[in-house]
Amino acid sequence: xxxxxxxxxxxxxxNLGEFLEGLKSxxxxxxxxxxxxxxxxxxxDDVSKVDTDYIRTILPPKKFILEYLRERxxxxxxxxxxxxxxxxxxxVVFGLHSCxxxxxxxxxxxxxxxxxxxxxxxxxxxxxxxxxxSCAPDEDCFCISTGTAFPDGTSWDLFFTDIGDSxxxxxxSAKGDEIVHSLEQLFKEISKRDLVLYKKVTAEKKYMFxxxxxxxxxxxxxxxxxxxxxxxxxxxxxxxxxxGTCTNTCPTCFCYTSVDVPSxxxxxxxxxxxxTSCQYPYYSLVAGGHWFHENLKERFRxxxxxxxxxxxxxxxxxxxxxxxxxxxxxxxxxxxxDTLKKLRGAGDEEKSGKATDNIxxx
Amino acid sequence: xxxxxxxxxxxxxVHDPFKPQKVRIADIEYLAPDHKRFSFVFVxxxxxxxxxxxxxxxxxxxxxxxxxxxxxxCSSPTRKGTVELTVRNxxxxxxxxxxxxxxxxxxxxxxxxxxxxxxLMEGHNVLIIAGGLGMAPLRSLVWYVLDxxxxxxxxxxxYGTRNYESVLYKDELGRLKSRNxxxxxxxxxxxxxxxxxxxxxxxxxITSLIPEVDLDPADTYVAVCGPPVAYKxxxxxxxxxxxxxxxxxxxxERKMECGVxxxxxxxxxxxxTCVDGPIFPLWDTKNLPKMI
Numbered sequence: 075x076x077x078x079x080x081x082x083x084x085x086x087x088x089n090l091g092e093f094l095e096g097l098k099s100x101x102x103x104x105x106x107x108x109x110x111x112x113x114x115x116x117x118x119d120d121v122s123k124v125d126t127d128y129i130r131t132i133l134p135p136k137k138f139i140l141e142y143l144r145e146r147x148x149x150x151x152x153x154x155x156x157x158x159x160x161x162x163x164x165x166v167v168f169g170l171h172s173c174x175x176x177x178x179x180x181x182x183x184x185x186x187x188x189x190x191x192x193x194x195x196x197x198x199x200x201x202x203x204x205x206x207x208s209c210a211p212d213e214d215c216f217c218i219s220t221g222t223a224f225p226d227g228t229s230w231d232l233f234f235t236d237i238g239d240s241x242x243x244x245x246x247s248a249k250g251d252e253i254v255h256s257l258e259q260l261f262k263e264i265s266k267r268d269l270v271l272y273k274k275v276t277a278e279k280k281y282m283f284x285x286x287x288x289x290x291x292x293x294x295x296x297x298x299x300x301x302x303x304x305x306x307x308x309x310x311x312x313x314x315x316x317x318g319t320c321t322n323t324c325p326t327c328f329c330y331t332s333v334d335v336p337s338x339x340x341x342x343x344x345x346x347x348x349x350t351s352c353q354y355p356y357y358s359l360v361a362g363g364h365w366f367h368e369n370l371k372e373r374f375r376x377x378x379x380x381x382x383x384x385x386x387x388x389x390x391x392x393x394x395x396x397x398x399x400x401x402x403x404x405x406x407x408x409x410x411x412d413t414l415k416k417l418r419g420a421g422d423e424e425k426s427g428k429a430t431d432n433i434x435x436x
Numbered sequence: 437x438x439x440x441x442x443x444x445x446x447x448x449x450v451h452d453p454f455k456p457q458k459v460r461i462a463d464i465e466y467l468a469p470d471h472k473r474f475s476f477v478f479v480x481x482x483x484x485x486x487x488x489x490x491x492x493x494x495x496x497x498x499x500x501x502x503x504x505x506x507x508x509x510c511s512s513p514t515r516k517g518t519v520e521l522t523v524r525n526x527x528x529x530x531x532x533x534x535x536x537x538x539x540x541x542x543x544x545x546x547x548x549x550x551x552x553x554x555x556l557m558e559g560h561n562v563l564i565i566a567g568g569l570g571m572a573p574l575r576s577l578v579w580y581v582l583d584x585x586x587x588x589x590x591x592x593x594x595y596g597t598r599n600y601e602s603v604l605y606k607d608e609l610g611r612l613k614s615r616n617x618x619x620x621x622x623x624x625x626x627x628x629x630x631x632x633x634x635x636x637x638x639x640x641x642i643t644s645l646i647p648e649v650d651l652d653p654a655d656t657y658v659a660v661c662g663p664p665v666a667y668k669x670x671x672x673x674x675x676x677x678x679x680x681x682x683x684x685x686x687x688x689e690r691k692m693e694c695g696v697x698x699x700x701x702x703x704x705x706x707x708x709t710c711v712d713g714p715i716f717p718l719w720d721t722k723n724l725p726k727m728i
Contacts, residue, residue, distance in 0.1 A: 158452075183440070186440055186441055188697065189453075190698075193449065194454075199441070200445055227438060228438070229438050328700060330700070332694065334498075334501060361505075361527025361528070379725075383706045384705075384707075386706075
């Protein structure tokens with residue numbers, strides 16, 4: 075498995091620049107960079123710009139596998155022969171946090187599972203090397219609740235764990251091993267001290283979360299179903315602008331709209347897909363004028379329902395990785411963690427024991 | 437999950453479910469105002485033989501320059517050669533389709549979704565309840581069952597329409613009445629217009645026909661398609677008359693962009709209409725919030 079000690083290596087932090095430079099021979103390099111106060115995953119030319127000291131980027135790395143605006147086909151309306159225009163590009167995405175690796179694992183499940191895997195997604199995924207890096211949470215992170223604080227069970231090629239003056243490298247795939255071999259001179263064998271440090275920092279991560287910042291995810295599907303008609307949805311939705319920031323910044327949201335765009339002379343039509351949001355009013359509008367999600371409250375609730383009830387049915391895990399992007403970026407200041415807490419509080423006073431008291435006194 | 441990815445990574449190409457096949461309009465039949473039945477043949481001749489589906493499934497039809505629309509198939513797989521779609525002119529894309537002529541080429545991909553449980557139905561009675569345009573996917577089932585008639589016990593067709601003008605497949609439904617291996621009862625909501633007076637069948641709501649159906653409910657599979665609002669009433673009436681929730685199936689419509697569970701638009705409760713439906717057991721109308 076991917077955490078085998080046999081294959082693990084150490085890279086001193088001063089070698090990181092050279093390592094990143096070396097990655098370029100495996101495809102275009104994508105890594106986090108800082109612009110003003112925010113971080114972005116960007117294509118890297120100058121490796122000194124790479125900044126690993128970040129909490130979260132605005133947009134998740136899914137934009138490099140599942141572009142936000144993309145072409146599916148091109149066809150001539152006379153011939154009706156569909157030509158694929160997409161050419162996958164070899165790329166190495168460096169600096170992914172555990173939550174984003176889980177986000178990609180969820181997209182893998184949505185796009186590749188079942189009878190009809192998406193060939194374009196598969197092609198892009200085949201050409202992508204994923205290199206993860208350990209992180210420390212801030213007040214918006216709640217990956218410890220969603221079980222995504224560690225990269226276990228996801229697909230990645232290398233994973234870097236910060237152990238002070240160097241990174242502890244776990245190798246997750248043959249491709250990862252190839253990369254390490256090709257840059258062998260930058261790595262060291264692990265020492266006993268490295269291993270102790272690695273185990274220590276990994277084990278300590280969970281104590282870095284503050285109780286007040288993380289929601290209780292246990293039986294959350296049930297809570298959301300029980301509170302389906304709760305007034306809390308109205309209260310929370312009242313503040314929502316329907317702007318779609320939450321879904322656009324979500325590493326697991328995958329909904330898209332597809333439109334055929336003819337050229338000006340009509341000789342060529344492009345089938346263009348672009349990311350959409352269940353928060354937009356027209357998301358569920360069908361011809362004839364029927365809105366399946368008729369109001370803001372329903373759209374607002376739909377996001378939670380799909381993340382915590384829908385995904386478990388569809389891919390057997392939650393559609394939320396606790397990255398905190400939606401609540402960090404929400405212009406209305408709506409916090410998913412608070413909504414979940416309120417929902418749990420609405421019908422469930424188990425902690426205080428009030429619920430059972432009431433039964434006994436009734 | 438990791439396993440399915442690793443497995444796929446070793447395959448050079450996968451079948452592209454997004455790629456439409458070229459089809460040509462072979463026939464267009466005007467059915468009612470804004471309703472036409474289009475017959476398509478694949479330009480790739482071999483597909484006309486091999487392309488198969490089950491009643492209740494749908495296809496994604498590419499209307500040139502306009503885009504893709506999900507339409508359920510109204511022909512039966514027992515009659516190969518053409519794929520027939522009944523389309524109501526209701527939006528931008530269907531409007532373009534309604535301007536098209538015989539010989540025009542389009543794109544078609546599918547079939548998608550599950551189907552009416554035609555295999556489970558074997559050896560049992562079949563009750564088919566159609567309201568309005570809901571007759572389209574059920575026409576596929578009617579012909580399927582009639583073409584394999586020996587496999588099923590008694591077959592009933594109930595068809596409800598709003599007015600005389602919008603009756604679909606008038607001749608066909610008329611001829612069905614004279615067959616003795618299917619019992620047909622047609623009903624019109626309320627005779628209002630002058631034209632409605634041509635109606636020679638029953639008048640009233642479709643639910644009023646259910647108690648008249650002479651079938652053993654425990655031995656009967658029911659297929660329903662109509663406007664979603666009707667499901668609540670039809671479902672309740674069926675239950676009242678002893679039909680079993682697990683043997684009643686309804687067909688659903690939602691917005692769709694992909695047909696293969698990737699675009700997210702067709703969510704109904706925790707399910708996707710395109711891959712988990714469009715045929716749902718009656719239980720789901722209670723189980724999935726906001727389904728009907």
